[in-house]
Amino acid sequence: MLEIRGLVARVEGRTILDGLDLVVPSGELHAVMGPNGGGKSTLARAIAGHPAVEVSGSIRWNGDELVGLAPEERAWKGVFLGFQAPVEIPGVPNSTFLKAAYNAQRRARGEPEVDAMDFLVRMRRAAAAVGVPEALIHRSVNEGFSGGERKRNEVLQYALLDPNLAVFDELDSGLDVDALRALAGVVRASLRPDRSVLVITHYTRLLDALEPHRVHVLAGGRIAESGTRELAERVEASGYAGVGA
Amino acid sequence: MVADVGLPGQRSEGWRLSAPRRLFDALAAFGWAAPGMDDVEGPVSPGFDALNAWLATSGETPGAVAVRRRSVVAADGARVERQLEGPRVDVVHIDVPAGATVDLVDVFRGEAPAFVRVQADIGKGATVRWHGAGLGTGHVRVEVVARVGERATFATRWAALAGPGARYDVQVEAHHVGARSVSDLLVRGVVCPRGNSTVVASVRVPEQVPGCDARQHLAHLLLGEGAIAAVEPRLDIQCDEVACTHGATVGALDEESRFFLRSRGLTDAAASELLVDGFVREVLQPSAVDEAAAWLVKHVRGRS
Numbered sequence: 007m008l009e010i011r012g013l014v015a016r017v018e019g020r021t022i023l024d025g026l027d028l029v030v031p032s033g034e035l036h037a038v039m040g041p042n043g044g045g046k047s048t049l050a051r052a053i054a055g056h057p058a059v060e061v062s063g064s065i066r067w068n069g070d071e072l073v074g075l076a077p078e079e080r081a082w083k084g085v086f087l088g089f090q091a092p093v094e095i096p097g098v099p100n101s102t103f104l105k106a107a108y109n110a111q112r113r114a115r116g117e118p119e120v121d122a123m124d125f126l127v128r129m130r131r132a133a134a135a136v137g138v139p140e141a142l143i144h145r146s147v148n149e150g151f152s153g154g155e156r157k158r159n160e161v162l163q164y165a166l167l168d169p170n171l172a173v174f175d176e177l178d179s180g181l182d183v184d185a186l187r188a189l190a191g192v193v194r195a196s197l198r199p200d201r202s203v204l205v206i207t208h209y210t211r212l213l214d215a216l217e218p219h220r221v222h223v224l225a226g227g228r229i230a231e232s233g234t235r236e237l238a239e240r241v242e243a244s245g246y247a248g249v250g251a
Numbered sequence: 252m253v254a255d256v257g258l259p260g261q262r263s264e265g266w267r268l269s270a271p272r273r274l275f276d277a278l279a280a281f282g283w284a285a286p287g288m289d290d291v292e293g294p295v296s297p298g299f300d301a302l303n304a305w306l307a308t309s310g311e312t313p314g315a316v317a318v319r320r321r322s323v324v325a326a327d328g329a330r331v332e333r334q335l336e337g338p339r340v341d342v343v344h345i346d347v348p349a350g351a352t353v354d355l356v357d358v359f360r361g362e363a364p365a366f367v368r369v370q371a372d373i374g375k376g377a378t379v380r381w382h383g384a385g386l387g388t389g390h391v392r393v394e395v396v397a398r399v400g401e402r403a404t405f406a407t408r409w410a411a412l413a414g415p416g417a418r419y420d421v422q423v424e425a426h427h428v429g430a431r432s433v434s435d436l437l438v439r440g441v442v443c444p445r446g447n448s449t450v451v452a453s454v455r456v457p458e459q460v461p462g463c464d465a466r467q468h469l470a471h472l473l474l475g476e477g478a479i480a481a482v483e484p485r486l487d488i489q490c491d492e493v494a495c496t497h498g499a500t501v502g503a504l505d506e507e508s509r510f511f512l513r514s515r516g517l518t519d520a521a522a523s524e525l526l527v528d529g530f531v532r533e534v535l536q537p538s539a540v541d542e543a544a545a546w547l548v549k550h551v552r553g554r555s
Contacts, residue, residue, distance in 0.1 A: 054514050057506070081516035093508045097529030106525060107515035114516065146529070163515060 007031050008053075008171055008202045013063035015045070015052045022048040024227030025063070030220075032068075032170075035194065035203040037213055039238060040224035041246045046206045047090060049224065050175040053204075054087035055080050067171050082114035086169035088160045090176040090206075095147035100159065103147050104129055104166060111167060132165040136192055153180020161189050165196070172196075173204045178212040190215030210242045223249045269392065269420045269449060271299050277364035277390045281338035283316045299392070303368065306342050316340055327351035332538060337363030337389055342370070349374035349400075356536050359419075360387045368394040373403040375429065383421070384539040385411040385448075386546060390418040401429030408534040409438045412546045413446030413478075424453040431462040438469040439531045443550050444477035451483045454497075458489040467497040472504060472530055474551065520552045527551050 008030040015023035022045040030036045040046050051059045055077040065072040072080050095103065108128075109119040120128065133143055138158050148156050157180055164172055174193065178186050193203060194216050205216060213221065213235065221237045223230045223246065231237060231249050241249060275283065306320065322344040328351075335341070335357055347353050351374070359365065371379050381395055397405040411419040425434030440448040454465040465488075471480035484497040504526055512522035524547050535543055 054510075056510055076519070077510060077513035078516050078518050081514055087514050089511065093505070093511045095508055095511075095526065095529055097532045098525055103512070103515075103525065106517060106521065107512070110518070110521065111516040167515065 007066075007068060008204065009064070009066040010053075011064040011066075013049075013052060013061060013065060015048050016060045017048060017058060022059075022227060023052065026224070026228050028222065028229055030202040030204055032202055033197065033199045034219040035197055035205065035216060036220045036222060037205045037207060037216065037218040037238070038222045038224050038229075039207060039241055040230075044224050045227055046224055047175050050087055050090075050173045050204075050206055053080075053171075053173050054085060078110070078114075081167075081169075082111055084170035086164055086167060086172045088157075088164060088172065088174035088177055090179060092148050092156045092160055094149045094151075096149050098147050099144055100147050101126075101129060101143050104143075104163065107163070108166060129166060133162055136162045136165050137188055138162045154182065154185045157181055157189060158185070161192055165192065170201050171204075172201070173206070175206045176208070177205060178207055178209060183211075186212060187215050210238045213238050225249070269299065269422070269451075270418075271302070271392075273418070274364055274366065274390050274392050274420070275302075278316055278338055278340070278366070281316050281363060283338070283340075299366075299394070302366065303342075303394075306340070306368070319343075322346075324348065325351060325353040327353075330354040330356070332356040332536075333358070335359050335365060335367060336361035336387070337365035337391070339363075340366045342368045345369070345371045345379075347371060347373045347377045347379055347403075350376045352378040353380070355379070355381045356538065357381070357383045357393070358536070358539050358542075359383070359385045359389075359391050359393075360542075362387060362389045364390040366392045369396070371395075371397040371405070373397055373399050373405055373432075375401045376403060378404040378406070380406045381408070382534070382536045383407070383409045384535060384543070385409075385413065385417070385419045386539065386542050388414055388417045390420075392420045392422075394422045394424075396422075396424045396426070397434070398426045398428045399432040399434055402431045403429060404433040404435070406433075406435045407437070408536075409436075409440075409450070410531045410534045410539070410543070411438075411440040411442070411448045411450075412531065412543060412550075413440065413442045413448045414546065414550050415443050415445040417443075418447040420447075420449045422451045422453075424455070425465060427454070427456045427460050427463045427465065430460050431464075432460070433464045434466070436467045436469070437534055438471075438482070439534045440471035440480055440482075441527055441531055441551075442471060442473050442478040442480050444475040447479045449481045451485065452497075453485040453487065454495065455487045456490045456493050456495070461490055461492040463490065463493050463495075465493065465495045465497075467499075469497075469499040470530070471501045472527060473501065474504075474527075524548070524551045 010028040013023050013026040052061050105125045222232045316338045318340045320342050324346045373379050399405045405425050436452050438450050442448050452467050456463050467484050469482045480501045482499045484499050509522045
C-alpha cells in the first residue's frame with residue numbers, strides 16, 4: 007500500500023505540495039487529476055525521489071519510509087516512475103540501458119544477474135507484450151523517438167522491471183487514440199494484488215481505458231477531492247472550479 | 252610535399268589556451284633542446300609557428316626526444332593506426348591521390364609530452380578519415396591540417412579523455428581548396444578536475460570555391476570543479492554558395508538524465524558512467540573502446 011501523509015514538497019524554494027495525504031491500497035489503480043501547475047508532476051517526482059524536490063512528511067510503501075532514500079534505493083524497493091517527457095540518452099543503446107537497469111535491481115535484491123542471452127529473451131518477451139518494435143530496442147535511448155515511441159519505451163521498462171508501485175506521469179501525452187488504448191490496456195492488465203498504480207492525467211479519455219478504482223483531484227498543493235469515475239466526469243463537464251473543499 | 256597552410260589563432264586566444272611554453276618545458280624535461288623555442292612568451296610569441304617552421308627546415312634531432320618527419324603518398328584503402336606515446340615530436344605529410352580513401356587512427360597514451368602534426372593534401376574525390384583518441388595523462392599537442400580538394404572529404408573524430416593532469420590541445424583545420432568538398436568534424440571531450448582539453452577547429456572556404464559542405468560539432472563534459480575545456484569553432488567563409496553548420500557545447504552531466512537512470516535502479520556512479528560512455532562512444536575507434544571503458548571506471552565510477 008502507498009501511504010502519503012502530510013507531504014510538503016518544495017522546488018527551488020517554492021512550496022508546491024502543502025500537506026498532501028493520499029492512500030493507494032495494493033491491488034488498486036488510482037488517478038490524480040488537477041489543473042496545470044497544481045503539483046501533479048511534483049507529486050510523482052517526490053515519490054520517485056528527484057533530488058531537486060525537497061520533501062518533508064511521509065511517503066510509505068508497504069510500511070517502508072521512502073523519504074530520505076536515493077532514487078535508486080526506491081527503485082530497488084519496487085518503485086517505478088513513468089516519465090511525462092522521457093529524456094534522450096545519445097550513444098547508449100536501449101538494450102544496454104535496460105540490461106544495466108534490470109541487473110542493477112536484481113543485484114540490489116540479492117538475485118543473480120542474468121546474462122546477455124537470457125536478458126535478450128526477457129526483453130523481447132516484454133517488448134512484444136507492449137508492442138515495441140525490435141528496432142527500438144537497439145537504438146539509443148529515446149533518441150529520435152516519436153512521442154508515442156517514448157511512451158511505449160516507458161511502458162516497456164515498466165513491463166521488464168516489474169515494479170510493485172508504479173506512478174505514470176501523463177501516460178497519455180504524445181499518444182494517438184490507438185496507442186493510448188493499447189498502453190492503457192497493458193497497464194490495466196498488469197494490476198495484481200501486490201501492486202499499486204497511480205496515474206496522473208489531465209483527461210478522462212485515459213481513465214476510460216484504465217478504469218481507475220479512485221480518482222483524486224489535486225489542487226492548491228493538496229488532494230482537494232476524491233471520488234469515483236463520476237468525479238472525473240464532473241471535472242470534464244465543468245472544470246476544476248467546482249471541485250474541492 | 253604539401254604546403255604548410257598554418258593554423259590561425261596561435262598568436263591570439265588559441266595561443267594562450269595552447270600554452271606552448273608548458274609543452275616545450277615538458278619536452279625539455281626529456282632532453283628536448285630545439286633551437287628557437289626560447290621566445291614563446293607574450294602576446295606575439297611565435298609559439299607553435301616557430302616550432303613548425305623549425306621542423307620544416309631542420310634536419311636535426313635535438314636532445315633525447317625522437318623527432319620523426321615523414322612524407323608519404325597514401326595508397327587507396329590504406330589504414331594506419333599509431334599508438335603514440337611521448338616524449339615525441341612527429342610530423343607527417345600525406346598526399347592522398349584522387350579517388351583514394353585513407354583511414355588514420357592516432358591513439359595517445361602515457362604520461363610524456365608529445366607534439367604531433369598531421370598534414371594531408373586530399374586529391375579530387377578522395378576521402379581522409381582521421382580518428383584520434385587521447386587516453387593518457389601527459390601534455391599533448393595535435394595539429395591536423397587538411398587541404399581538401401574538389402569533391403574530396405575530410406572527416407575527423409576526436410575523443411579526449413582528460414584525467415587529472417592531462418592536457419590535450421587539438422587544432423584542426425579544414426582548408427577547402429576544391430569546389431564541392433566536404434569537411435566533417437566531431438569532437439567529444441570528457442575532462443576531470445585538473446584536466447584540460449582545448450579544441451580550436453577552423454574551416455576556410457575561399458571565395459572561388461563554391462558548393463562546399465562544412466560541419467563541426469564540438470562538445471565537452473566537465474566532471475567537476477577545476478576541469479577546463481576551451482572549444483572554439485572558427486569559420487572563415489568567403490564564398491556565398493556554401494553549407495556550413497557548427498555547434499560547440501561545454502557542460503556538466505545532465506541532471507535529468509542522471510535522475511532518469513537512477514530511477515531505474517542504477518547508482519549515481521553507474522548512471523554517470525553510462526552517460527559518459529554514451530557521450531564518447533560515437534567517436535571512439537574499436538581499438539580504443541576497452542581502454543576508454545577502463546578510464547571511465549577509474550575516473551567516473553570511482554569519483555562518485
